Amino acid sequence: MQRNRFKRRRGYVYRLAVAQVSVSFACLLAGFVAGGTGGALDALKGALVAIVPQGLFVLRAGILNPRLGALQGARRLLRAEMGKFGLTVALFTLLFVVVPPSNPAFFFSAYVAVVLTHWLGPWLLRRHRSTYRGN
Known part of the structure; x- marks a missing residue:
C-alpha cells in the first residue's frame, strides 16, 4: 500500500516537472515572438x-x-521551504544586480507562469480515473 503511494507521488513530481518545463518553453517562445532574443x-x-x-x-x-x-x-519540509525561499530571494537579488533583464515584463510573466503551474499542478496533472468500483 505504502509503496504504491510513493510511486504515485514520484509520478506526480515528474509530471509537474514536465509541466513546468513545458510552460517555461512556451514562455520562452512567446518572449522570442514578442521581443526577439532579448x-x-x-x-x-x-x-x-x-x-x-x-x-x-x-x-x-x-x-x-x-x-x-x-x-x-x-x-x-520546513527546512526545505526556508531554503527555497532563501534561494529565490538570492536569485532575484543576484539577477537584478549582475544581469538585469532588459524587459522585466517577460521575466516576471515567465516567473509567475511557472509558479502558477506549480500551484495549479493537481488540477493540471489530474489523471483520468476509473469510476468502476467492482460491484
Whole structure:
C-alpha cells in the first residue's frame, strides 16, 4: 500500500516537472515572438528563477523518500521551504544586480507562469480515473 503511494507521488513530481518545463518553453517562445532574443532570454531567466528553487525543495524535503517518519518529514519540509525561499530571494537579488533583464515584463510573466503551474499542478496533472468500483 505504502509503496504504491510513493510511486504515485514520484509520478506526480515528474509530471509537474514536465509541466513546468513545458510552460517555461512556451514562455520562452512567446518572449522570442514578442521581443526577439532579448525577450526570450528574459523569459528564460524568469523560468529558471522559479524552477531552480523548486528543484532544491524537492531534493531537500525528502518528498520522494518513503523511509521518512512524520516528524522527520515535517522538519525536512520546513527546512526545505526556508531554503527555497532563501534561494529565490538570492536569485532575484543576484539577477537584478549582475544581469538585469532588459524587459522585466517577460521575466516576471515567465516567473509567475511557472509558479502558477506549480500551484495549479493537481488540477493540471489530474489523471483520468476509473469510476468502476467492482460491484
